[in-house]
Amino acid sequence: MNGAVTIALDAMGGDRAPDMVVKGAGIALQRFPHAQFRFFGAADRIEPLLAKLPRLAQRSSVHHTDEIVTGDAKPSLALRTGRRSSMRLAIDAVADGEADCVVSAGNTGALMAMAKFALKTLPGIDRPAMASFFPTRRGESVMLDLGANVECDADNLVQFALMGDVFARTVLGLLQPTVGILNIGSEEMKGHDEVRAAAARLRAPDAPLRFHGFVEGDDIAAGTVDVVVTDGFTGNIAVKTAEGMARMFSEFLRAAFKHSLTARIGYVFAASSLRKVGERLDPRRHNGAVFLGLDGIAVKSHGSTDALGFANAIGVAVDMKVNGFLDKIRSGVTALAALQTPAL
Amino acid sequence: MNGAVTIALDAMGGDRAPDMVVKGAGIALQRFPHAQFRFFGAADRIEPLLAKLPRLAQRSSVHHTDEIVTGDAKPSLALRTGRRSSMRLAIDAVADGEADCVVSAGNTGALMAMAKFALKTLPGIDRPAMASFFPTRRGESVMLDLGANVECDADNLVQFALMGDVFARTVLGLLQPTVGILNIGSEEMKGHDEVRAAAARLRAPDAPLRFHGFVEGDDIAAGTVDVVVTDGFTGNIAVKTAEGMARMFSEFLRAAFKHSLTARIGYVFAASSLRKVGERLDPRRHNGAVFLGLDGIAVKSHGSTDALGFANAIGVAVDMKVNGFLDKIRSGVTALAALQTPAL
Numbered sequence: 001m002n003g004a005v006t007i008a009l010d011a012m013g014g015d016r017a018p019d020m021v022v023k024g025a026g027i028a029l030q031r032f033p034h035a036q037f038r039f040f041g042a043a044d045r046i047e048p049l050l051a052k053l054p055r056l057a058q059r060s061s062v063h064h065t066d067e068i069v070t071g072d073a074k075p076s077l078a079l080r081t082g083r084r085s086s087m088r089l090a091i092d093a094v095a096d097g098e099a100d101c102v103v104s105a106g107n108t109g110a111l112m113a114m115a116k117f118a119l120k121t122l123p124g125i126d127r128p129a130m131a132s133f134f135p136t137r138r139g140e141s142v143m144l145d146l147g148a149n150v151e152c153d154a155d156n157l158v159q160f161a162l163m164g165d166v167f168a169r170t171v172l173g174l175l176q177p178t179v180g181i182l183n184i185g186s187e188e189m190k191g192h193d194e195v196r197a198a199a200a201r202l203r204a205p206d207a208p209l210r211f212h213g214f215v216e217g218d219d220i221a222a223g224t225v226d227v228v229v230t231d232g233f234t235g236n237i238a239v240k241t242a243e244g245m246a247r248m249f250s251e252f253l254r255a256a257f258k259h260s261l262t263a264r265i266g267y268v269f270a271a272s273s274l275r276k277v278g279e280r281l282d283p284r285r286h287n288g289a290v291f292l293g294l295d296g297i298a299v300k301s302h303g304s305t306d307a308l309g310f311a312n313a314i315g316v317a318v319d320m321k322v323n324g325f326l327d328k329i330r331s332g333v334t335a336l337a338a339l340q341t342p343a344l
Numbered sequence: 345m346n347g348a349v350t351i352a353l354d355a356m357g358g359d360r361a362p363d364m365v366v367k368g369a370g371i372a373l374q375r376f377p378h379a380q381f382r383f384f385g386a387a388d389r390i391e392p393l394l395a396k397l398p399r400l401a402q403r404s405s406v407h408h409t410d411e412i413v414t415g416d417a418k419p420s421l422a423l424r425t426g427r428r429s430s431m432r433l434a435i436d437a438v439a440d441g442e443a444d445c446v447v448s449a450g451n452t453g454a455l456m457a458m459a460k461f462a463l464k465t466l467p468g469i470d471r472p473a474m475a476s477f478f479p480t481r482r483g484e485s486v487m488l489d490l491g492a493n494v495e496c497d498a499d500n501l502v503q504f505a506l507m508g509d510v511f512a513r514t515v516l517g518l519l520q521p522t523v524g525i526l527n528i529g530s531e532e533m534k535g536h537d538e539v540r541a542a543a544a545r546l547r548a549p550d551a552p553l554r555f556h557g558f559v560e561g562d563d564i565a566a567g568t569v570d571v572v573v574t575d576g577f578t579g580n581i582a583v584k585t586a587e588g589m590a591r592m593f594s595e596f597l598r599a600a601f602k603h604s605l606t607a608r609i610g611y612v613f614a615a616s617s618l619r620k621v622g623e624r625l626d627p628r629r630h631n632g633a634v635f636l637g638l639d640g641i642a643v644k645s646h647g648s649t650d651a652l653g654f655a656n657a658i659g660v661a662v663d664m665k666v667n668g669f670l671d672k673i674r675s676g677v678t679a680l681a682a683l684q685t686p687a688l
Binding site: 136137147150151182184192216218219220221222230232233234236237238239240241243245246247248249251252253255256259260262263265266267268269271272273274276277280281 | 480481526561562564566574577578582584586587588589592593595596600603604610614615616617618621624625
């Protein structure tokens with residue numbers, strides 16, 4: 001694998017687009033020198049940016065469209081009326097086999113709806129899920145679903161477990177990731193029917209992944225498992241609760257260091273070490289929510305990210321492609337099917 | 345109100361019982377000099393501790409029992425076999441009118457089961473909920489349910505909203521607390537049927553509380569609303585996710601300050617300001633999960649707390665009693681009933 005991938009980019013999605021998209025591609029090219037880029041969006045805005053990055057320009061093509069999906073567009077409306085949007089054309093490039101993966105920092109709901117429509121769901125997967133990875137006390141973990149499916153049955157959760165396992169192997173590079181289902185206690189009888197039924201199935205000795213059992217909310221940051229599986233309602237609330245806590249802590253900390261002259265002096269001494277903590281928690285390092293379960297690779301970058309964050313989202317897409325994410329899901333689905341029959 | 349309340353205490357619940365229970369009562373007595381205490385548990389262990397606190401001893405009675413509910417006892421078993429336990433006798437004191445409230449740092453599930461059985465649910469409340477308060481960027485907020493009810497319908501959520509509102513008024517002293525329902529987006533059409541139906545009812549102009557609408561996970565730490573309402577599955581996971589994040593941050597911070605000699609020097613200068621942050625987040629200040637919806641006041645102290653934390657849990661119980669929590673719930677239920685009829 002030499003990273004000879006073709007990446008379709010929605011050049012118009014995100015707060016700082018197309019600037020950060022083009023610059024992000026430039027950074028990604030340093031990591032993947034054999035990559036090709038297809039930019040979809042306003043050519044008169046993309047081309048001047050590319051002109052400043054001649055090495056990137058050499059490996060890029062620009063596909064002009066005036067249409068964009070706005071950040072507040074309803075997914076159903078975007079799906080019906082956005083057929084010539086930069087987002088949709090970038091997705092279509094993957095559907096048509098002209099690109100290996102698509103990355104967009106645009107409207108999440110619209111991207112999900114369009115990607116689901118154009119790429120279709122993988123056979124054996126009932127519903128795609130949104131996954132992301134985040135820093136923990138032990139390293140990094142993956143969580144899914146983060147909001148694509150408000151209600152999930154046991155089959156959905158079992159499939160999410162499989163997809164999270166393959167994602168952790170192909171993107172985080174873990175050989176045998178551990179998988180846990182989020183619950184309100186670790187004992188087998190805890191929680192509602194769906195989590196209990198999913199756990200029972202994953203406990204089967206021939207399950208195609210390392211199932212740890214139930215985990216609780218505080219296990220997320222502890223990094224107790226590499227993959228945290230939950231429904232989209234709980235997952236969305238857990239991940240946003242964690243984000244809110246991170247913001248509260250940095251605010252309290254900033255206030256503490258401004259509190260007195262001695263505290264300011266203390267900051268001067270401690271700054272370099274504190275910066276290391278900041279880097280470990282830098283959201284740009286963990287950028288890229290992924291729609292798993294589609295017959296194609298689609299990565300959502302955070303809308304407010306910068307070029308470095310966008311480059312990391314491209315990196316997630318390339319890792320999935322190069323490390324055979326889709327094929328691994330297909331063989332996992334077969335293993336799950338063999339497993340599910342006796343459990344019914 | 346002069347704080348002339350009688351408090352039943354499970355002297356044997358919690359990791360450091362009965363020591364921290366007796367000392368905690370001693371601290372609480374300073375805040376509530378007219379309070380009376382009834383200790384339930386091993387008299388030979390409680391009495392020597394009381395002997396060291398003569399002012400407390402004067403206002404206390406000891407009710408001996410050898411039986412205790414262990415921390416790992418199943419709630420159903422504790423309910424059947426623990427009728428002479430210190431926890432149960434303390435609850436019974438409230439049920440029999442001999443005490444105004446009960447505080448225990450023992451087994452949460454057992455306390456909930458016993459309190460529900462002995463105190464009964466308030467008329468108009470279908471299911472009790474577990475609530476707690478926590479620090480936010482703006483001050484303090486209340487969240488419920490934290491795990492008593494894995495699945496909740498719209499009626500439950502509306503009742504939780506009422507109970508949270510009254511709790512914020514009687515314990516946090518807020519005049520007009522704002523109430524939000526936790527969801528995965530703030531728009532009206534977001535989320536599952538239960539949250540949408542509950543929100544529709546609370547949006548009624550004559551609803552007996554200030555309904556803000558939906559809030560998201562990051563609104564918890566932001567303090568967007570004073571009362572966050574959710575089902576027990578989501579609430580338990582959100583609160584534990586937040587705890588896990590808090591632990592991760594303090595660990596990263598400790599590591600950063602130990603990272604180098606200059607960082608250690610920085611800590612010396614910043615220590616006093618950092619301690620202020622620590623005090624603001626001190627879990628002992630926010631100790632006391634409360635079972636709301638019972639016909640009696642029952643507060644659960646954290647099992648690992650110390651005397652100061654236990655004293656704060658006693659403070660929550662006394663505030664609820666003195667500020668008329670139960671009567672306010674009763675009149676709120678009447679207002680809700682008037683509201684619910686047209687909504688059906």
